[in-house]
Every structure is written in C-alpha cells, then in structure tokens.
Amino acid sequence: MPENMVGREDVQQMLQNCFTSPVQSQNLFIHGPKGTGKTLATHLRLEEADNIEDRCYIPCIQYNTEYKALKQIYRCLSNEDIGGGHHSSDLQRQIVEKTRSTDTVLVLDDIEFLLLNNGDSLLYFLTRMETENNHLILVSSQESLEKQVEERTYSSLQPRKTRLESYSSEEAYRILLERAQKALRSQSLQKAALNHVASRTQNITIGLHWLKTAAETADRMVTESDVKHVQEKAFARYAEHQLERFTQHHKLLYQAVRELDVEQGEEIRAGMVYSRYRELCQVYSEDTVSKRRLSHFLKHLEYLQLIEAEYHYGGSKGKTREVKPTSL
DNA sequence: CATCCACCGGAAATGTTGGGAC
C-alpha cells in the first residue's frame, strides 16, 4: 500500500471534509468498480485524521456478520481482545458507551458482503446510536445502497454519495508507472510493456499483479512480449488473491465457471455450474454443499467481479441466471 | 389461456460452538 495517492482528489477532499467537519454526523457512501482506489483513498485519509480519536476500519469480507463486525468495532475502540460468547446487545451497549463523547469514524469496506448475510440490522443500529460526532463511511463495489437496505435505515443514514469511475488508460499508466518505479530497478521496464498492461486493464490491482508476474519471469528487462506472455497467469493470480479469504467451495465453483466457459463458450447457466461443481468435488474428494448455499457463493463471486451474471426472472429460460467469467 | 421451464431467494429448521449461571 503506497504512502500517497495520485488522482481521486475529489474523493480525498470529500473524506477530509467529512473528518474535519465540526458539524454533526456526516455519512459517506463510496462506490465504484474494483481497482479504482476506493479502499486506498479511505485508508490514507483515515490514517491522517488524527484529530479523531476513534477510527475503525472494518473489512466486511472478513467480518461478514453483525456479530463479527460488532466485536471488531469493540476491539478497535477499546484495544482489548474479547472472546466469543457475548450477546450482540451487550456489545452494542458497550459500543454506545465508548463512543458517547468522542468523535468516531467507522469504515465498513465491501459492505455488500455484510448486507448479504445479515441484512441491514448492523447499519440500523449504527445510524441510530445517540453519540456525539459520528461518521460512517460505507465502501462498496455495488451500485445502489438504497436497494440493499431498508427505508428506515437509509433515511437515518442519509449518506453523501460518490462514485469512482474506472481510470482511463492514461491514468492507469501513470499510476502503474509510479508504483513500478518504486518496486523495480530503474531502466528495467519497457514503456511498451507498461503501455500494454494499462491499455488492457484499468483495474489497478490487476495491473499490479500483472506487472509483478511479468517481472518475476523476465530476464533483465520486462518487455512487451514478457507481459503478453504472462497475461493469463497474471489474471489467475489476481483471481486467486481475491479468493484467498473464501472457502474451497468458492474456488471450485469459480473453477467450474471457467471450465465451462472454455469448453463451450456461451450460455452458462447456474444449474450447469452447480453440476460441474459437484463433479469437481468428486475429483478432489471434497464434500459438497447444497444448491441453495452455492447460489449464495455464486453471488460472492459476482460481488468480487470475477464473474458477471445476468438474471432471468422467468421466461423461456426459466428463473435462473446466466453467468460468465470476467477476464482480461 | 394453461402449462412448463429451471432455478431464485425468503423463511424456517437443523446442528454445532462456546459462553455464562447455577
């Protein structure tokens, strides 16, 4: 994670305003595709906001239920570890107590993963806390928060919304160049190589994985052909990295989608993915989970933007979703 | 107009874990 950030001045300014504003609560909703700097911008501004006593960063992929998130918030506020076995309402009471008279910023990153599990009860609680000066920053790769939470929650949240658009190729080039200059020996990266990467993907995380993979296999200098050569491997690594915190089932499910995509290329529907997953479980002698559960996991893959899904709510195809893996 | 497709996704049930109270 770099120490500073190029671009995205508007968002950075917005965050800063939010943190320095002496007026009452101000909540933010930051959304946009993966690899556009949402997490980085939030992180950097959060670190810097030392006028605020309590600052918590909660990655909701990891803390994906109300209880886990509450526990993490408590841990962050009090700096003491706390075992399981407490009731949500206890934690809530203590959190209210701790934040009563201090300024607090809570960042909930990738909040869609929490909302999918628990609905918005955590958000409802957080927006209703009667505390002094309390900021909630919600970060998501999903478009609309309004659709994902109940009205009563949204109305007490009243967030300012901001969307990060994908970088242009030129911006991606500049950002990757700056990072490459720190990571690689000088004169070891061909302009054409970097240009190729930046023109093929504007997701910075993918770009970094790609450059890194190329650099590891390159001889003295990373050339355009080096880069082209590792394209698939680089994307596979990126996907692997995205799935790190998820279960073996997620990985097999993703593998199923990719295999089907290679084999037949078109019209992959959820049912086919599920049966391919079953076959893969046989091969690796893994236990299977139910279709209902897989449907949930498939949604995770969609949130990670490793697959794209198109939903058919009925029609000649029946009620299902059509799925395809994203790639470079 | 009835029926079918094929699975979505909400709701409730199940089984497990790790506390606290006695």
Place this chain on the structure above:
DNA sequence: GTCCCAACATTTCCGGTGGATG
C-alpha cells in the same frame, strides 16, 4: 458438570417468475 442460550453455517422447504409453446 449441567443446563440454557445466542450466533452461525448450512440445509430444507417451497412459492414465485414471465416468455414460449400448444
């Protein structure tokens, strides 16, 4: 120890969807 209980991951159950087809 034993009983009770909340939280959780997962399963079970099933109503619902809208164009195509006869």
